[in-house]
Amino acid sequence: MRPKFLMPILFLLFFHVSFGDEVRLTPENVSVNEYDYFDLTLSVNVSEKLSGFEDTIYFPSALNITTDDIILSDIANSAFLKSISVDDGKVSISLMWSGNEPSGNFTIATLKFKALNNGTYTITQKPKLSDIDGNAIDATYNSVEVNIIGLNLTVVEITPINPKLNENFDVLISIKNAKENTYNITGTIYYPNLSIIGLDFYYLENNISNVDLNFSNGSLNFFVELNTSKENFDLMKLTFFTSKEGTYIINASVKINGNDTIVKPANFTIGEETTVERYVGFSTTEKNISYGDKGFIYIEAKNIDSNISEIKGKITYNSTLLKISDISTSLSVIEKNWTVENGTIDFDIKINGTTSGNFSILSFWIEPIKNENVTTEIKISQIYLFDKNGIVDVPLKDTKIIHIIPRENNTAPKAYFAFEIVDDYEVNFYSLCQDNENDKIYYYWDFGDGSSSTSANPSHRYKKEGNYVVKLKVNDTFGATSYDECLIEIEKLNPINITLSNKTICSNETNVTILCNITIKNPFSEKIYGYIYFSDYDGYKPNKTHISFELLPNETKVFSIPINVSKSTQIKGYVEYYMPYERLIKYIWNFKEDVEVVKPKEIKFNDYHYNLTINQSKVVIKVNKVVKNYTITKKVEIEDDITNTVVSLIGFLMGLLLIYKKGLLFP
Structure with missing residues (x-):
């Protein structure tokens, strides 16, 4: 980081006016997505030789910039005194030349801002310029309008922290711009050519109820379930090491509560800085x-x-x-x-x-x-x-x-594929082909029912049950060919059954808990492992979003999961069976159940007043009438020693007159 110091530039009390002198921030209008970066160029156009330059650029809290994001031009770097600082919503740049004063149109610096919150904002500046005689140059200057477009998806940001050669360095995985409370996170982090030596969830403290991790060459598969929901937070800290100079990228594919996210990868260089060349x-x-x-x-x-x-x-x-x-x-x-x-x-x-x-x-x-x-x-x-x-x-x-x-020898690519079956009839195929020379591979699939594809990883839906021989032919650029095939059995299994304890909820409560009963059985002759997932939490929240299980052959299990429902919605999810076979990765069955939340109807009765003159000490009035599926019963007993008393019965047999008019009473 460059040292900070105060550099006074003397301006005389009179102004030397040069028409056309200006300080510009360009472009003047910027449209950018949340959590993306954009560049502004700070440039000067002056007719006189410039001895001193100062500019304070003011930016809102919806933007972020550091001193490392400000790159001075060659002309600016030729100043014998220069200072850059970023503090409390403003960028300060101070430059002074002696003997090599610039003039004309030239760039001062490039500023890289990061957009944080959606909305429309203004970046302003307040420059001061002086010529070689110390006279103030009266230059025009502009502002920049920034329109930050809100994202509809949660952002996963990957940030390296001071990466260095032959030293451990940390990379932070953060959840930003959360569109919903987070209950579970699943995904894969890719870090080619780097060695991971540590992983820490300490940012979440004791809020983790379940973690699954699977490390492979250059990647990490993970599942994290939280005890209580969170919105914006740091998910994990990874520690890496490398002994090789070069440019590295860390990327990821992440889902939150089963929903897609936008990932902002880390791209950084480790090693000695190179000489700036134009x-x-x-x-x-x-x-x-x-x-x-x-x-x-x-x-x-x-x-x-x-x-x-x-x-x-x-x-x-x-x-x-x-x-x-x-x-x-x-x-x-x-x-x-x-x-x-x-x-x-x-x-x-x-x-x-x-x-x-x-x-x-x-x-x-x-x-x-x-x-x-x-x-x-x-x-x-x-x-x-x-x-x-x-x-x-x-x-x-x-x-x-x-x-x-020239290519002297060529070997054919090795053909091999695996697959998963979704909802009994849909099959997703995955090519695992390799070519020793890294030639482009061309694919030709035959699904065994008259259908075909040339995609690397196609999906195909079979119309009926049966056994199908799926064949894969692959060619490289030189026409070298290899084959692979497999028998696939399509049958209606559907070993899951979903029921809800209440599909129509009549309540004034904001949240009502029902039970989702999931029955699963193992129709296979081998022991299987699996998971139950809920997804798209719109109007509901399950007590558990991720349930693991194992089933012996022909075994059946029932899971009753409490679900908090806040509005009419559709409860969605899927069940995965991981198979102990070489090619068949897993079966997947999707499920969805509708829940209707209705508010109880309010019944209003008109007040009914009837004046009754009582001439005896005891009056008994009874009404007992069945109307459709409702029974109306009313009994009034009045005892009084005073005769000829007029009693006003307020609310007497509410609705009685209405019922009488409809012919439902005393027909």
């Missing part, structure tokens, strides 16, 4: 590619200080040796055009707004056409970067040498 073109000068393989080629720009709005260029190659495919750009564009003809790629990219710093311009795949030992080249014959003032002069790395390596 150029446009190829990052490396040579590439080896074997016949039958494809190679990825990209043209990039590094440390560009100007705000680029358009890029044009021409790339040449030997079309008798190389085939070009899948041209694309990662830039946000308003217009893009490219053509491939006679060994030439012509392209013109007009950018949405502007871009600067480091960015990829164009990418494509190359594939050798001939199986020969030959060297050729891809050359950027022309490339132009435009800003608002015209062409920007940037050093060019224009040539990439391609060495085509």
Whole structure:
């Protein structure tokens, strides 16, 4: 981190006015999803030589930035005094030059912000500039409107903490932007080329009721069930180690309460920092590619200080040796055009707004056409970067040498597949094919009922029970072929039965508990292991979201799970049977049951008043009448020593008159 210090810049009491002088933050309008990053370019356009620059940039709490997210340009780094700080919603940048004062249009810095909360926000600034005589330059400046788009899914964020070579470092897995209370989390964390040496759930303290972990080469499968629900929290801390320099990525696939999430992976570099280099073109000068393989080629720009709005260029190659495919750009564009003809790629990219710093311009795949030992080249014959003032002069790395390596020997890919059966008739197939040369594999499936597929991992639904021979044929790029086949038995098993203790709930209570009774049986001759899962917790919450079990052959078990219901909903879930077979991974049966919550009807009776003159000491009035399925019974006894008393019976036989009018009483 750069040292912080106060650097006073003297401004005289009078202003030196230069028309057109400005300090800009671009782009001025940003639309970004929650928990994504966006870049702002801070640039200056001055007619005088600039001696001093100060700017305070104010940002809301819905955004986040650190000093490591602020990259000074080469011109800014040439200042003999410079200071960067981030504190309490503001970024402060101070620069002073002596002897190499810049002028014209140039970039000060690139700022990378992280969007945290949805809404519309404004980033403002308050710059101060001075010329070489110490006079204040009266420059215009702008603000930036940021529209943060809320995500409909919970975010899982992966954050490395100070990764270093040959030292243990931690990676934090966090739950952000939770759309529901979390009861269980299941998923897989991928960490290729890294060694995991520790895992800690201490952030959850004693709130874990059940944990399943399964480590394999470069990945971790996990299931975590919580005692009490949580919203936004740190899930786990993983500790890694590596002795190799390079760029690493840690990614994941995670479900919360059975629902999908958005994962923000970690991408980081471990090793010595490289020298900053400014150029446009190829990052490396040579590439080896074997016949039958494809190679990825990209043209990039590094440390560009100007705000680029358009890029044009021409790339040449030997079309008798190389085939070009899948041209694309990662830039946000308003217009893009490219053509491939006679060994030439012509392209013109007009950018949405502007871009600067480091960015990829164009990418494509190359594939050798001939199986020969030959060297050729891809050359950027022309490339132009435009800003608002015209062409920007940037050093060019224009040539990439391609060495085509002939393939002398080739082995066929090994064909093998596994499968799972869903709801008795739906089968998900999983290709486990391997090719020793890492050639592209082409798939041809025959499902045994006249249907076929060319997908790597297809799904197929059989229409009726029976035995089907499923065949898989795989080819590599050179046509080498292998086969695999398996007999699949499709039969109606459905060994689960779901009943609810109450499917229609009549209550004024906010939450009512019912029982979900799940009966499972083992129709197989082998012992099996399985799980019961609930999913899509909309209007209900099960006491347990994840139940494991084992069943002996022909054994039946019943589970009664309390479920808290808050509104009319559909209780969903599935049961998995893991099979002790080589290919058949598991059976899955889905279930869903409707629950209706109704409020009790309120019955209103009109008050009925009847004045009765009593001439005797005892009056007995009885009504006993059956109306449909309801019995109306009313008995009134009055005793009084005073005769000729008028008694007003308020509410006397409520509804009596109505019933009488409908002919239900005394017909």
